[in-house]
Amino acid sequence: MKQFDQYSKDGDRYSMIEMVMQVEQASKLEITSLFNCKDNCRAQELYNNAQFTEALFAVTANTSLFFEIITTRIQHWFAIGSYIKCYKDCDYAMTSLSIVTKSNVEMEDVQKYQAICMTMKKKCIKLLNKKKLKGLNIDNMKKIPKINGTLNKKLICCSDALTFAHKIVRGRHLVATRNIKAGSVLIVDKPFAFSTDNQALLTNCLHCHISLESDENIKIPCLNCQSVSFCSENCCKEAWNNYHKYECSIFGNFIETSNHVKTADARSFSLLAYRTTIAKAINKQFCTLNPEFLDYQSAKCENVEKSLEIDMSIDTYDPLDYRTVYSLETHCYEARPNINLARAIKSVYLAKCLVYSLRKIQPKANEIVNSHQIILLAVAMMRHMQAINYNAYEIVENYRNETSKVWEPRSIGGAIYTSVSLVNHGCYPNIVRHSYPGGIVVVRSIRFIEKGSEIFDCYGPHFISDPLSDRQRYLKECSSCSRKIDIIKLNDKLMRSVKNRVIATSKMYEGCYSEALLLLLDHSGLIDKILIAPCNEIIKTQQSIIQCYNSMGNVSQKKF
Structure with a gap:
């Protein structure tokens, strides 16, 4: 354990995995099928x-x-x-x-x-x-919003209103290149890999995550197991070819059966780490291991390490490029040794599961895969597990509470979005994320963003949860201004605009979200100019705008 402690502090995944593999229980471990087969x-x-x-x-x-x-x-x-x-x-x-x-x-x-x-x-x-319903929702996929303005040449999933920046204290982050209006679509990011939470396996399509509980979607099974659901034959085929064939026979390993409170890791992050590895580790055409990927995981391969570095002055940042995943922060050397040990053990097990699945599909894999390659697969699993802990995002489905008339989120999975991962946390965010079918995430500005400002997403508590004294101090620090203003005139404008927000709220209650959104965005543009956060009017408006966008993303039509 002292030696493992040192490896952990050094962030040496290879040595940690190698040490676990030397334990007899790990080296001699045999994987068997574990799934809900046909009956x-x-x-x-x-x-x-x-x-x-x-x-x-x-x-x-x-x-x-x-x-x-x-x-x-x-x-x-x-x-x-x-x-x-x-x-x-x-x-x-x-x-x-x-x-x-x-x-x-x-x-x-x-x-x-x-x-x-x-x-x-x-x-x-x-x-x-x-009934004049020809073609109504025959295609499950909602139209994905397009980025406002011109696409960024370097950040290919982003608007050119954003640019990449790096500082020692802030790390990698995004900055506005021009003034941005509220409601602007800034990022449309594709997942490098995604997973489905246990409770959504039978209620949502495993591949596109669309709800299967509506009056218009059918539910079809995997050809081999009873554990997962699809909305179409096309989703079933794509899932099978890209990842499900490598997990189907051992899928029981990813289903949480404990009655204890589920952590993110227990929920679907193990499956996400597994699929992140599958995405690059396997040559799908031949069902064999990708030698280049294994080289990436070798601690001794300095040239490969350098080749994976992304230089934004010459490179493009593509969320489907494995280099963007490899560059995600893992905090390996900062983690407690017992946490790294637990992840190392789990990674060895998942690596052996992958090899077992490969051997079922491709009999020759038994001759090709050796113990060193299993170690490298486990190193990759561990890297991905650590990166996911800090960089994964939930895939959300919104449902309308018929009592409160409010769209409420329900987490149905997790995903790696490497473009969105460039955004730092802020307790007073200026963007909001929404999930769309196909695992796509759309990022919009939630308020006016001034040129040169950093883009912030809220990972956790919002600033309105701060104590009163902290909010008052923040307000005092932000409220110095030398401009002369006509308070009476501004107040009249504000009151007229507030009435529009109230009208918009009524339209939302009636389900007319598109009409409400136009009023809310106009109101937001005004209050951003004349009010200073934190204040209730700004928060009410932003929450209403988020509700409108909730109704437009990945939604469930089931009544709650």
Whole structure:
């Protein structure tokens, strides 16, 4: 432990992992499958009890029972008037029928199921046309907002209203290159990797995180397990090819079963670290390890270390470039040795899980992967686990509380957003983040931002939680001004504008968020000029603007 202590203080992940691997329990550890596999007997029982979706998840894919269940669910949707669900289920069944073989289903039965699907789909189209609902939400994906202004040539997911800066005290951060209005879209960031929280595995699509509890989305299973859900065949295929095939057989390792309070790490961060590793460590075409990635994790490879450094004077900052993930702060040497030990042990286990999955998919992997490579995979897992602890963001779904008429957030997963990670914390933030389907995060300005000002996000407590004495002191320090102003005239403007904010609040209560947003942004522009934070009017306005944007992002239509 004294030696491990020293490795921990030095931030030497390789030596920490190597030491754990020398322990007999770790070196001889054998991984086995741990997942909720298909169960046809249970599927038949659920089907007999008219629990069609549950039966679909339990049944072996592309069998006669599978198609019996799916066509029955199609007829059920039609009978209860869920024509969009019926339409989507027909497409799903037809796609599945196109790849069956004679060994799975008799061709006579295939033709029977195809005829049912084609008939039901035509009926749905006719009724949707009649109701003028043709194409309504057939595509699950919401339109992603576009960045205001010109795209940044260096920060490719950012507006050119932002620029990269670095200071010893502040570290890497973003600064406004010009005055920015409230409501401006500044960043549209794609996740390098993402995960789903346990409680959302059956309520949200594993791949795009769209809600599966609405009246317009179907729920379809993984072809191999019962643990995860998808909204479409396309999401199912993309998830399988990119990451789920490497986690499916050991997915039980990522499902928290403890009754204790769940920490972020227990919730989905282990899965996020695993997927972050998969994203770069595996050559997806051949299902083999990527030698370049393994070199990245070698502590002795100084040339590779230098090649991973990002020079913003010549490089572009791409959130899908592994270098941006590698450069995230990990605070490895600052962590307590017992924390590093726990993560080292978990990292060795996850590395062995990945190798186990590779060997199931690619038998030759057994000959290719050696103990040194397992160590390097574990080093990567540990690096990612540490970086996630300081740089991961939640994926949020908003639902409207019908009693309070307020959009409330619900965390459904986690993600690595390396562009957003450049933003420092501020107790009085000037931006707000919103999740959109596909794991995309949209960052908007929540108030006027002056040219040269740093961009701030609130990671935790807002400044309104500060004690009264601290807020009064801050107000006193910020309120020195030599301008002559007409108080009466400004007050009249303010009162008229406040009335518009009240009108906007009424429109929000009625669900007219787009109309409310226009009034609120105008009001925000005025109060930013004449009021000094902290004050209630600014906070009320900003919270109302956030509510409007909550209604436009990733939302659940389930009633709460």
